[in-house]
Amino acid sequence: MSEIRFEAVTKSFPRGGSAFTAIDGVDFHVRDKEFISVVGPSGCGKTTLMRMVAGLETPSSGAVRVEGVVVRGPGPDRAVVFQQFALFPWKTVRENIVFGMRSKRASRAERDAAVARYLKLMKMEGTEDSYPHQLSGGMQQRVAIARSYALDPGVLLMDEPFGALDAQTRTIMQEELVRLSRVNPRTVVFITHSVEEAVYLADRVVVMGRNPGRIREVIDVAPVREAENWTDAAIDDVMEMPSFTHLRGQVWRLLREEMGDDK
């Protein structure tokens, strides 16, 4: 059961003598195998929230629990996909994919099988021995996603993974991610700037507010998706469905209220 619990999580950073509160009292429960998108204006602490699950930051107070255990550092039960891909430029596609598996002492056969399986799934057969710089941005991010899936983690954390890709590649990647989560369901926390992406991918969308960073509202998408059968339709068609545009509008309004502080 890979569930995540945020229990009164607060995070502050020292900034110029005083403390800056990035996250203030977040209580939230991510269910096992649930896909959560997190949207919010920049500076709302969504990345910090994800990094605390990854174990790359520790809460100033409160706790993050994964499978009931308090997170104290990074662990192979939680893999991260970074916005900048973070592939090791000195490792080939194959070596990058098996990087995490080797930490878990996977056998040679298991590793070969995983490389073959994920490259097939990503339609990237034949690139095993390429170096990252020989691949396009979209292909690099596919490899990074494969690296995280190959680790077989209960929880997948994605920090704006498609943010550095061009619009077309981004759409293709979104569809592929939906396909991948269907054959290989995980507990996913997906940080994004894009409202469309958040609504299209997630079971629930968490809208965050800032000053200080907190959860503003949680919008349930899963029932609508199942009722309208989004998963079997093409992404462009989904985005024109009234059910989709309605939800998107709802998220947008919340975000606009949050950004209103700027004016």
Add this chain to the structure above:
Amino acid sequence: MTRPLWPYSLAGLILFFGLWQGAVSAGLVSALVLPSPLEVIARIWEMSTRPFAGFLLQEHLLSSFLRFLGGFALAALIGVPVGLMMGRFRLFEEIFTPLFESYRYVAPLAWVPFAALWFGTGIGGPIMVIFTGAFAPCVVNAYRGASMVEQHLIEAAQTHGAGEFRIAREVLLPGALPSIVAGLRVAAGLGWQSLIGAELIVVSSGIGYVMVQGQSNLSPPTVMAAMVMIGLVGLAIDYALRFAETRVTAKWGAA
């Protein structure tokens, strides 16, 4: 909370000076081989109040420093324009590159014999050795700086009627300046060190000569006193240029 790191720094310094002073005090090494830190400081004081090898310590330093200024200025005045022209004119770059590449592999100190034969061992020879040490970074960085000046800025100047001289002065030079100043810092370090080398080999005055005298008198305190002073002057030169660098970078952006 991250722990403060200064205790480690303090420990390092204490260990260094402690081992040094301790080894001497305990008689582990003869004071004839390694003087204690205090002896070195005492020797610096002594040499700056009583002449050694004909002059006071500060006079030796001053004569070395003036030579350095001469060679360094010459290297900058010739090297920077050459580098800028390499960045501006392709043919010039193509002609000069093979010459420069072959020159670069000759260790600066290998010029000492020719420098002494051509310009003597008084002023001219040492200046030429400093020049050979400092020339390469001046050229390389001016060239790099000029190549990184965006082509459209040069084109903008051309279409607004600027001639080559104005392009050089108003576009290339300011654009390349951060890189040039960074190169001057490297050049100064190499030039200063080349001068010390030249003074060790052929010149009979200056701070390098003080070291030669200390060496033949088998006087480590004298040698080490000179080393400390060479280090301090080198540091002062570097600080002056670093100051210039931060000023230029603040005004025109990073190199």
Add this chain to the structure above:
Amino acid sequence: MRLQAYGKRIQCVRGGKFVLQAARGQAAWGRAAFDRRTTIGIATIASLIVLWFLLTSATGIVDPNRFPSPPQFVAALVQIATTGYAGGTLIEQVLQSLRLVASGFAVAVAVGVPLGFAMGYDRRIEAFVNPVFLLLRPIPPLAWIPLAIVWLGLSDASKILVIFVAAFVPSVINTFTGVRNVDRTLIEAGRVHGANRRRMIGEVYLPGALPMIFTGLRLSLQASWTTLVAAELVGAFLGLGRVLSTAYRDINTAMILVAMVTIAIAGALSTMLLAAVERRAIRWRAP
């Protein structure tokens, strides 16, 4: 995106030629451009040799006691290669110098790279070593020559010591910088994918720092040659610097030039060897 920026940064470190091409946006080295370059290069060197001949042998404008003529140069080369000069034949002199450079460089790298790595990896080690390092660094390596002679005489050991001092600093600094500048995201990627300390060092920090480590080695090698020449000029029984100082005393300009050219060629060849090792070690780098 970050990876591409990473490649660019390496190119900048690698010297002017690369940067120029990047800046002008020329599509690599077009074949025509390469041929033009080579042609102009050969023409330049050829005209220089002709000019040399004209100023010396042909007209006698330049005094042979100032600069030798081409025939004098060849004669000196033949002399040192066959009968020898300043205590040995050319090959003996070269091997002696090469041995000293190799020893000093090897020791400096063997100590400097691990030290720089440790300083980059652990801030406590950096804090411990840095103040002493900063204290000793302003002293130019050549200023150690007299002290080395007082301590160790005119032996090989005294020269290796000075070469060590010269080559040590760039190895430490560049390795340190390389480790400190390893992309933070890659470090986090290693950690979240469960790498232990040994794998982090071997598979993340070391390859990440390798380009800078090689930059350091190149600078170290250059410093080794400079220092060797100076140390041998100050006092030696054999070696290229000894050839230089003997030729200077004899006012044998032809032999001075032979020694200088030999030093340049030896320096260039060892640099090329290092570059070949670098290319093999860093095959993953974007072109």
